[in-house]
Amino acid sequence: MNVANRRPIARLLAIAGLLVTVVALLIAPAGPASAHAVLVSSSPIASAVVSNAPAEVVLTFSESVRKVPGKIRVIAPDGSRADRGEPTFEGTVVTVPVDPAGARGTYLVSYRVISADSHPVSGAFTYSVGAPSTPPVDSGDDSRADPVVGNAVKVAKYAGYVGLLLLVGSALVLAALWPRRLPRRGPARLAWAGLGLLAVSTVANLLLQVPYTAGGGVLDVTGQGLSDVLGSAFGAAHLVRLGLLAAAAFLLRPLMAGPVERSDLVILGVLGAAALVTWPLAGHPAASPAPAVSVVVDAVHLGGMAVWLGGLVLLAVFLLPRADERELGAILPIWSRWAALAVSVLLLAGTVQALIEVATPRALVDTFYGRLVLGKIALFVLVIAVAAYSRQLVRRRTAAGRPTSMRRAVWAELAITAVVLGLSAVLVQTTPARTAGADVAGSTPRYFSTTLSSPNYSLQIELDPAERGNNTVHFYAYTKDNRPQPVVEWRATAALPAAGIEPIQVPLLPLTDNHATGEINFPAAGEWQLRITVRTSDIDQATVTATVPIR
Incomplete structure (x- = not known):
């Protein structure tokens, strides 16, 4: 078998290896907590023994939470329901009325609510009246998280990231770097594929959010549940994203055919920037200690990623194999400056994000979220080294003619950043380090x-x-x-x-x-x-x- 025939097989094997790595990252366990608010205190205190039965159980979370109907229960020592009436929600505090004439023994409090960043919060703890007894079991709890749903959410988010970078990269290169003599059919198809993947991912996230927050399987999507999701900030952000994608599609069509007016490019840029904001509005940044800063920083971080990786895909798949020496001599220096700017934005925005979400140096090693951040940093350092090598090739102009070295460096960048995207998809589903250590129900009691x-x-x-x-x-x-x-x-x-x-x-x-x-x-x-x-x-x-x- 000659070299030309072996090359496609090698690429297929490399892509298969990347897919296996990414899937492994997506299904990696995120520890017992998969939500982003935590229970920071309760009354009665978890595992405490009180002399008299309380008239209410009070749960205090690290951020505002919303109700999942029927998912907060207080179980008496004999297995019966001790809660009376509907719980009340006031920001971070949930008050559950209970029977003040309850029997002596151990009670079980189980809960499932929705945190401010749209993720479910579930857990349980016990307290005792008079003296401890055998803890009861909540036989009616059907809200346990389905691992298939959790992994499907991660895959949908990853697909959204891939669609975003394909769309942004194609539009950017066609608008500013594409040689006039080359046909636009290939990049146009890639752009439409990115748009379609992004739209499908957005719809899938909306549908999966129903069983993800309420508990249940992939097919447990009810009309009421979907209505609740669409009426939330998470649903509103995704609906806005779909609307912006539809508007952008009308401007993308002429861009795919040839150069367009500057005003159309400005409008397209504004639509893209607005769409980027919908990601942080539906996730961690909206519930961070500094939401305004976090939303802007996260949108900038996402935009830098899309420009860098999207441009790399177009460079590797179309420009390096098709452009001639003169065209590459004009394109590569411009792209090198863009890539350097995008990487600088990523570093700055990522640093600010880490300071907000990790909060303390110790949390980097003591929490799953912190260890994911360290892994992402290590891979990012590696890809920066490869990118620096690529920029060096551009400066030396060794990429002229048949840019074999440049092409290998670009594929190496894409391979590493594909894994970084996988880590990012896991990160957005993982409890931030700033709250992970405060969970009184999910950690060993400190008494x-x-x-x-x-x-x-x-x-x-x-x-x-x-x-x-x-x-x-x-x-x-x-x-x-x-x-x-x-x-x-x-x-x-x-x-x-x-x-x-x-x-x-x-x-x-x-x-x-x-x-x-x-x-x-x-x-x-x-x-x-x-x-x-x-x-x-x-x-x-x-x-x-x-x-x-x-x-």
């Missing part, structure tokens, strides 16, 4: 809880946050049959023998007959000995001891 037994009573201990510094402790006393045990006197000390710290008296304040609270300051980490003496009558008292790990 200590235990139950101790004595001949006279059982004692429930809750210590928060079980770290060096100030801590709050709660004591609950119960009889052997799990009823509140009246206490005459409470005494408690804390010591760290391994560090030579003698017992420290803990001031306690009785809140009810069987409940007392106090403040403890732990000056050092270690295995602290907490010693509690409870007197239940004039002659009956007992002392229990707990070992508390302090971080």
